[in-house]
Amino acid sequence: MPATTSPNLSQTQSPIQGAQIGAAIVVEALEKTYATQDGGQVQALGPLSVTVPQGGFMTIVGPSGCGKSTLLKLLSGLIPRTAGSIKVNGEEVHEPHRDIGMVFQTPVLLPWKTAIDNVLLPARVLGLPMERSRARAQELLDMVGLREFRGRYPHELSGGMQQRVAIARSLIHDPSILMMDEPFGALDAMTREVMNVELLRIWRQAGKTIIFVTHSIPEAIFLGTQVMVLSNRPGRIADLVNVDLPAERSLDIMSTDAFGVFSKRIRSQFNTQGLI
Amino acid sequence: MEHIQPGSAQLPSATAARQPRTGFNLMRTLKARPELLLIPGLFVLLVLIWEAIIHYFEVPIYIMPAPSNIALALVNVSFLDNALYTLGEAMSGFLLAAVCGLVIGGLIAQFPLAEKTLYPYLIAIQTTPKVAVAPLFIMWFGFGMTSKVIIAATISFFPILVNVISGLRSTDPARLELMRSLRASRWQIFTMVRLPGALPMIFAGLNIAIIFSILGAIVGEFLGSRKGLGNAIMQMNVNLDTAGVFATLFVLSAIGVCLHLLMSFLQRKALFWADSSRLPTV
Numbered sequence: 001m002p003a004t005t006s007p008n009l010s011q012t013q014s015p016i017q018g019a020q021i022g023a024a025i026v027v028e029a030l031e032k033t034y035a036t037q038d039g040g041q042v043q044a045l046g047p048l049s050v051t052v053p054q055g056g057f058m059t060i061v062g063p064s065g066c067g068k069s070t071l072l073k074l075l076s077g078l079i080p081r082t083a084g085s086i087k088v089n090g091e092e093v094h095e096p097h098r099d100i101g102m103v104f105q106t107p108v109l110l111p112w113k114t115a116i117d118n119v120l121l122p123a124r125v126l127g128l129p130m131e132r133s134r135a136r137a138q139e140l141l142d143m144v145g146l147r148e149f150r151g152r153y154p155h156e157l158s159g160g161m162q163q164r165v166a167i168a169r170s171l172i173h174d175p176s177i178l179m180m181d182e183p184f185g186a187l188d189a190m191t192r193e194v195m196n197v198e199l200l201r202i203w204r205q206a207g208k209t210i211i212f213v214t215h216s217i218p219e220a221i222f223l224g225t226q227v228m229v230l231s232n233r234p235g236r237i238a239d240l241v242n243v244d245l246p247a248e249r250s251l252d253i254m255s256t257d258a259f260g261v262f263s264k265r266i267r268s269q270f271n272t273q274g275l276i
Numbered sequence: 277m278e279h280i281q282p283g284s285a286q287l288p289s290a291t292a293a294r295q296p297r298t299g300f301n302l303m304r305t306l307k308a309r310p311e312l313l314l315i316p317g318l319f320v321l322l323v324l325i326w327e328a329i330i331h332y333f334e335v336p337i338y339i340m341p342a343p344s345n346i347a348l349a350l351v352n353v354s355f356l357d358n359a360l361y362t363l364g365e366a367m368s369g370f371l372l373a374a375v376c377g378l379v380i381g382g383l384i385a386q387f388p389l390a391e392k393t394l395y396p397y398l399i400a401i402q403t404t405p406k407v408a409v410a411p412l413f414i415m416w417f418g419f420g421m422t423s424k425v426i427i428a429a430t431i432s433f434f435p436i437l438v439n440v441i442s443g444l445r446s447t448d449p450a451r452l453e454l455m456r457s458l459r460a461s462r463w464q465i466f467t468m469v470r471l472p473g474a475l476p477m478i479f480a481g482l483n484i485a486i487i488f489s490i491l492g493a494i495v496g497e498f499l500g501s502r503k504g505l506g507n508a509i510m511q512m513n514v515n516l517d518t519a520g521v522f523a524t525l526f527v528l529s530a531i532g533v534c535l536h537l538l539m540s541f542l543q544r545k546a547l548f549w550a551d552s553s554r555l556p557t558v
Contacts, residue, residue: 078457100457
């Protein structure tokens with residue numbers, strides 16, 4: 001991958017350069033229940049407690065329907081919790097937090113806006129100074145490898161390129177935390193691997209805290225500094241795996257023994273729950 | 277799915293079709309689109325058959341004129357004045373309906389209480405045949421232009437309203453979630469996401485409404501007027517000038533086709549991106 005030059009994308013300290021300063025997200029006894037049609041209650045998630053360090057990359061993996069996406073929406077303040085506490089940078093979360101950037105399962109680009117205008121959408125909504133934001137949007141498009149595509153419309157971009165635009169958009173207001181909900185799930189295997197390598201590069205470069213939901217165990221290990229394994233519904237933490245592989249990872253790492261050990265450990269969690 | 281290295285200038289296939297066309301080749305165009313020849317061909321054939329039947333059976337001209345009689349009437353009678361008059365009525369009515377449809381549709385889609393309050397009235401108005409109300413408008417607003425404008429607006433209002441509401445309602449939930457994650461205000465969500473996303477449906481409504489507005493203007497002129505193509509048809513009918521009636525119909529149909537083409541043109545300009553909404557990825 002050619003290294004692109006945009007060193008001042010973030011004020012947050014990179015985990016490689018410095019020690020982890022503190023907790024980006026602190027979750028305590030978080031619970032989510034849904035009311036059913038007949039007046040009953042269904043426990044969807046928790047109780048669940050976890051701490052994500054600043055600059056950390058936490059991947060969340062679990063069976064489908066275990067509440068991975070629900071957890072992410074709770075953390076980002078998109079849906080209200082039933083019980084417990086969520087603190088983002090020390091502040092209790094009650095509504096979407098300005099310091100969080102979201103990347104969804106689909107790119108969710110506005111088809112009538114060019115790539116750069118899509119990246120600028122959060123800046124417009126939040127009322128950031130446009131001139132500076134425009135320069136930053138260009139930097140971000142450079143960073144995700146779309147320098148020449150800023151004037152293109154979404155339908156002129158491939159699926160992988162669209163998701164890169166979405167990643168650039170999530171970073172435009174310089175949030176310290178990035179939440180990604182199976183962002184590469186709709187891409188083919190090849191593109192997905194490239195996007196994974198790209199995301200690691202962006203993470204190292206921008207120094208963000210990333211929460212990344214996936215249903216792929218290899219993807220979870222490859223990306224994460226920590227892998228949270230969720231149990232079947234109601235989603236609880238079945239295992240929290242510290243992935244002490246080097247921060248600089250290439251796809252080759254997936255065929256190493258160490259990678260296999262992590263993979264086996266997570267897979268065994270799935271096995272004990274009778275999921276595989 | 278393409279696999280693109282960062283920084284590469286490789287374009288996806290969608291843009292390849294954008295290359296400038298080199299020269300215009302008539303034969304190649306006709307081969308690719310044979311309908312360009314078939315449409316006028318069919319017209320000529322039908323006109324010839326029509327002409328032959330009229331002459332063979334010696335149909336009186338006041339019952340059914342031959343195409344040649346209609347062509348003569350088209351040349352001899354001046355339609356321009358009447359056509360502009362009717363067009364003016366229809367377009368004023370259409371614009372009135374478009375503004376009302378957008379505002380009321382916007383309010384209904386945005387505020388559930390507005391919908392709950394207005395809904396029974398809207399149903400009552402919509403299920404009443406608007407043409408049946410037209411004589412009242414003539415009585416209230418006279419034989420001049422105003423009554424026709426109001427009739428045209430009444431008839432073309434509902435297709436716009438219905439499409440504005442369903443267009444604003446059909447906003448992709450993922451886009452709403454994106455906006456909510458940014459804590460966008462209701463107004464920001466409306467102007468940045470809902471309204472542009474509703475444009476394809478709104479245009480579909482406008483397309484129907486613009487044709488309806490001509491209908492409204494003609495109906496109004498039938499009921500009482502001093503000018504316009506509808507007025508001309510009534511007079512010619514009384515005078516047994518059937519060729520003139522047919523010629524007027526031809527003019528009306530030409531106006532309708534022009535309006536339709538105009539709307540399609542505006543639609544293509546405004547919705548250049550709409551094809552992409554068929555792609556599952558956006």
